Amino acid sequence: MSWLPKDFVHPVHVPVPDTSLHLRPIREADTPLDYPAVMGSQARLWEVFGPAWSWPRESMTYEQDRIDLLRHEQEIAAHQSFNYALWDAAETALLGCVYIDPPERTGSDGEVAWWVVDELVGSEAERSLDALVPQWIEADWPFRQPRYLGRGISWQDWLALPRVP
Secondary structure (H helix, E strand, C coil), rough: CCCEEEEEECCCEEEEECCCCCEEEEEEHHHHHHHHHHHHHHHHHHHHHHHHHHCCCCCCCCCHHHHHHHHHHHHHHHCCEEEEEEECCCCCEEEEEEECCCCEECCCCCCEEEEEEHHHCCCHHHHHHHHHHHHHHHHHHHCCCCEEEECCCHHHHHHHHCCCC
């Protein structure tokens, strides 16, 4: 049984209210902008995601990032999981990502996490994204019990939950 209905169509462009930013599914071709965004915020991102996802490693290479984005692109096409990049209006700067995944831990039907580059931490843009994501998930995704990792539940508490069989 799939984690999403067979007829589900994922959004392809999501404006972030009160900003010129938008979300769209990430692609392998985004590597030239994704790699510097991730590695420019690597230390902070490792503090957040490292214990759970072992990502992003300090030693991550451009080629490893490219392969990771290709995997994300393929998973999006197959509706296995979703990675949305946060873009400026012209898509000349990748500014963060939103992950929407099938549950790894019991008690939810979808797990959602997101981040912004260091330069946006504490900004209006980050606050707008923080407000958008739960509203967007409720409005456009077929989840009854989404879980917001690092937001509605701490990463430590999430890691302590039983794994989905």
